[in-house]
Amino acid sequence: MDAIEKAIRNALDKGNAEDRAFRERVYRSAFAALDRALQANPGVTVEVAIKRRKAIQAKITEIESEYLPAVPGVAPQIDAPAVEASAGAAPAVDEAGPRASSLAVTVDGPGQPASDAPRSRVLPVVPDIMPDAALPGAPAIDMSVPASSGAATEVAPDRDERRIRGRRLPLTAIFFTVTLLAAIGIGLYFAMQTGVFKTAAELNTAPPEAPPTVEDDDFTPADGANAPAKPGAADQSRDWIDVFSPTDPTHVAAPSDAKAEVMKDDSGPFLRIQSGASGSAIAFDVGQGVLEKLAGKHAVFDIIARAEDGKDTQISVDCNFGELGDCGRKRYAVGQQKNEFLFDVKFPDKHPGSAGTIAINSDFDKQGKAVDVYEIRVSVEP
Structure with a gap:
């Protein structure tokens, strides 16, 4: 039993499942739960949303068939209309359709006497039900299953979308890696230009010079560095x-x-x-x-x-x-x-x-x- 069927059957067990009006309210609650799940997953595509709605519709058809009486000489038939939906929103439904009518059963083919015809169960026609804003008397449906069952009804992207995402991930990783390497390279270049990696020996190998040459306009000479000599301090023995x-x-x-x-x-x-x-x-x-x-x-x-x-x-x-x-x-x-x-x-x-x-x-x-x-x-x- 999958998660959708289990959620619907649990809801039916909370009321009179033999009452067709009660069952319809449960089915509408199922669609409403699905719509909430789709709205909570903005990344879901339109195709995935349609598949999920069709899956619930098929499951409701299967469950509803169990509550219909057997009809002689009739082959099972499902006549579900096409579904149009967008991610995060339920499809529009004519007010004269499923809202105004109860679940319908279509029976085609010539009838046979009840004594001679084989007896079989008829699958009902379950339209794509638009969920009501409020469902009086309908039990709440939890579209998730216990963690122990190992499954959940979370709407997952289809295989094509997963394949597209799988192709995007390597490109993102490559871009990030190239950007990081470029930043590291630029940092190393500037570090080498500014002499960060010079050792103490490299920085102190030059022999000391006499008064240093000053190129800064705002330089104020310290003691002994380009400071003026006292009168007569210059070496008079020099050849001036x-x-x-x-x-x-x-x-x-x-x-x-x-x-x-x-x-x-x-x-x-x-x-x-x-x-x-x-x-x-x-x-x-x-x-x-x-x-x-x-x-x-x-x-x-x-x-x-x-x-x-x-x-x-x-x-x-x-x-x-x-x-x-x-x-x-x-x-x-x-x-x-x-x-x-x-x-x-x-x-x-x-x-x-x-x-x-x-x-x-x-x-x-x-x-x-x-x-x-x-x-x-x-x-x-x-």
Whole structure:
């Protein structure tokens, strides 16, 4: 006995199964239970819903035949109308049809005397019954069966739909796998680019250099790193090469909104430079002959300067050495005491081809502060 038949027979046992009106209410309850099951499974196709309704109709026909009297000389016949349904909804039924009439029996063929004709049971014509919204007096039908029976009346997709779903699953798995592998590959690439996998030995194999070259505009030198030396701290035994002296200001270029003026006080002669509101820098020439002496060598530049009285400032220094490159951008805090501001450059071993420049902005904050430059010189590391 399958689950549908068991559910209907259990409902019939709860009332007077000999009463045809009671049986009809039970059958309508069966269809209503099926409709609820279909609505709870939105993935069920129209074809599956029709098959399920036909299965219940056939089972009702079989059960109902047991309650009809035997009729002589009649062959069993089922004349069920075609069913049209959509998943989750019951088919429409004419109000003059199954709702208004009770279960009908169709008997075809010539009759025979009761004494001579064989007696057989007639299968009833059970139409596709539309479930009522409310079925007074009809017992509730549970279309599921106990777990111990190993079966349930849950509406399952047909074999074609399972086959289609089986084909979709590998494609979904392949797409997910490819996406995951691509994400892992991108992560590894960026990790390698940023040096995450470098060992401590790889990160510390370079020999320590003298004052590092700074390229960040917002860099404030820490103690001992590109910090200005105290007066006289630079090695006086070096073989210094003059780059600029206030006695010869012809090799200085100041833009239209900047100023450069030679002055003198108790500390000696100096060139007072003042950048314009645009932040333009004053350029000091570095002769081609000087650059030829520095090509292929490690050089240290020394700018001797101080801030204007009572106006501490921050200067920025940029270099352009033509074919020999540059020095990056430097930034120094300049006070009112004369100091030496050092930076080093490793020059490539090639011909410079032309002269270069060292550009100084006297006020990084663009407040019009001035700087007194006493001297710019360079020496080669031994």
